[in-house]
Amino acid sequence: MQQRFCITLLLLFTFLSGWTQTPNDSVFVQKKRFGRAAAELFVVQLLPWSYDKFITKADWAKLSIKSIGSNLNPKNWEWDDNSFKTNQFGHPYHGNLYYSTFRTNGYSFWQSAPAAVSGSFIWEVAAETNKFAPNDFINTSLGGIALGEMTYRLSRKIVNNRSRGAKRQAQEVFGLIVSPLNGVNRILNGEWGKVHGMVDTAQKLTAYINIGSRHFNIKTYQQNLRGREEIYLRLRLIYGEKFEESETPFEHFSTVMELGNGDSTYINNLQVSGALKTWPMQSAGDGRHLYTVTMNYDFIKNNAFQYGGQSFTFKLMSNWNEHSKIKFTSEIGSGIVALGAVQDKYLYYGEGRNYDYGVGIMMTAGGTINFNNLLEAEFNYKGSRFETVNGNPSSYILNTLAADVRGFLGKRFSLAAGVGQYTLNGFFKGFDNVAEVYPFARFSLGYKL
Secondary structure: OHHHHHHHHHHHHHHHOOOOOOOOOOOOOOOOOHHHHHHHHHHHHHHHHHHHHHHOOOHHHOOOHHHHHHHHOHHHOOOOOOOHHHHHHHHHHHHHHHHHHHHOOOOOHHHHHHHHHHHHHHHHHHOOOOOOOHHHHHHHHHHHHHHHHHHHHHHHHHOOOOOOHHHHHHHHHHHHHHOHHHHHHHHHOOOOOOOOOOOOOOOOEEEEEEEEEEEEEEEOOOOEEEEEEEEEEEEEEEEOOOOOOEOOOOOOEEEEEEEEOOOOOOOOEEEEEEEEEEEEEEEEOOEEEEEEEEEEEEEEEOOOOEEEEEEEEEEEEEEOOOOOOEEEEEEEEEEEEEEEEEEOOOOOEOOOEOEEEEEEEEEEEEEEEEEOOOEEEEEEEEEEEEEEEEOOOEEEEEEEEEEEEEEEEOOOEEEEEEEEEEEEEEEEOOOOOEEEEEEEEEEEEEEEO
């Protein structure tokens, strides 16, 4: 199953490499269809509920007026005990479908965001007898918005409306996989397979794929465990121009996805960071400096470490010498973690709840230096401080650090090596404090699509 999934992703990004970029084109503005969007939002909720109600006969799908009334009362709300993968990936993905019902029917980012929020609220109140879960509501809403906008823009880039034949049909199918609602509405609008002069080239998309080996270790006060080598696949997407002023959300976003063969999840790293607004600070000489506010989604689950969260950051970005042979960029910022899930070695109950939920503050820093497109070094740091709002009484300090070097072999291929580590410090009441370090290394062959 995992091998088939990797092959699917490889084929997908192979089709991405065949785009034609035409500067004068722009994103096709769709007609707004409120009735259809509302109907699709209802269907997106009805289908999974019907499956659990009539196929699996789940007890929680047996709704009643009493259960709905109970869920409307904030005094009855309760943080749930679902597994990390369900809460930090499954719910945001479902929220992405809510968001997409309106986004793919002609509505803007801000006009579509309420669909993710309202869809999440309706599900928690009127689609299950389980108590309203604040963590599900937040993860589904915020994660759904970030994933929904990212997948919508990506799916619109996959399909080249000027393509024909088998290649065009493959693009349509992969676009539907990335954003199911966009694919469905292309069929309903008569766009599927139709050749016309409009193609989404308003923003450039650059994709990098790396295949190689990675290795995790675990170091604590009590033990030092050496992990094993595992094959991994890494995708990096860069959409739009990072150092351009923009009022439109997600005119620039970056996405990192990793898949590995040594864990229980198919995707063990998915991080999305989209600019909500970018405006200039100053331009001097060959340098350019801008402020940006980003919306972020993080899902990290490998055989050593797990973290998931929704956050917002304010950054200062600098492109110091963009026209030089030696290019240097940097960014530094801080922000808030609206809700973060941090692993807790002392907690395990229910479906597999082994993490605490917390809110907090964060700092980020990063930079790249490129030597005439022959050699590139990249550094990224993110540090967070959490106070637990649900779980064991505790607080956490989480640091993530990664450094990568890439040597370019022509315009497409590269060799990459990287090191880094996750560091987790937990401070508990009633338990011993925790200090854990998860160093990692990775080596890969890269290809620019």
